[in-house]
Amino acid sequence: MRVGFGNDHVAIELKNILMGHLREKGYECIDFGPTDPADKVNYPEPGRLVAEALMRGEIDKGVLICGTGIGISLAANKVPGIRAAVCSEPYSAKLTVEHNNANIIAMGARVVGPELAKMIVDEFFGAEFEGGRHAVRVDMISEIEAKYGAKWHE
Numbered sequence: 001m002r003v004g005f006g007n008d009h010v011a012i013e014l015k016n017i018l019m020g021h022l023r024e025k026g027y028e029c030i031d032f033g034p035t036d037p038a039d040k041v042n043y044p045e046p047g048r049l050v051a052e053a054l055m056r057g058e059i060d061k062g063v064l065i066c067g068t069g070i071g072i073s074l075a076a077n078k079v080p081g082i083r084a085a086v087c088s089e090p091y092s093a094k095l096t097v098e099h100n101n102a103n104i105i106a107m108g109a110r111v112v113g114p115e116l117a118k119m120i121v122d123e124f125f126g127a128e129f130e131g132g133r134h135a136v137r138v139d140m141i142s143e144i145e146a147k148y149g150a151k152w153h154e
């Protein structure tokens with residue numbers, strides 16, 4: 001599985017820890033940056049880069065991290081077909097895949113510590129979409145996108 005990572009300047013350390021964690025488990029991790037803490041990067045840019053790579057099929061899932069996880073997920077969710085979920089604990093990380101078919105997990109580097117963050121990504125990547133009644137609801141989200149002219153659907 002190819003996992004794209006994006007972050008802003010406050011989240012470089014946690015990003016590196018999580019990439020190392022997932023690489024040890026055999027995931028291919030692609031870093032969309034930034035990598036230099038001196039690089040002040042506004043969170044919408046890495047959010048967009050990872051979301052667009054996902055929609056182009058260049059990666060299979062994404063991990064986005066900023067201070068809270070909120071700003072970067074809001075940006076990613078503007079790309080049609082993206083379902084980026086901010087999670088601060090493992091239960092939501094599992095359920096957002098099983099029920100929402102989330103394709104990006106977002107976290108706050110100022111909210112979760114490294115060990116909790118590892119548990120969160122482990123649940124996210126270990127879960128599978130359940131389909132059925134949940135697919136009906138996820139389709140309804142796509143219909144909202146389509147209503148407003150978004151074209152990029154799975």
Ligand code: RB5
Nearest residue numbers: 010066067068070071072
């Ligand atoms: C940066 O200071 C901070 O605003 C950003 O990392 C994030 O928390 C925004 O949602």
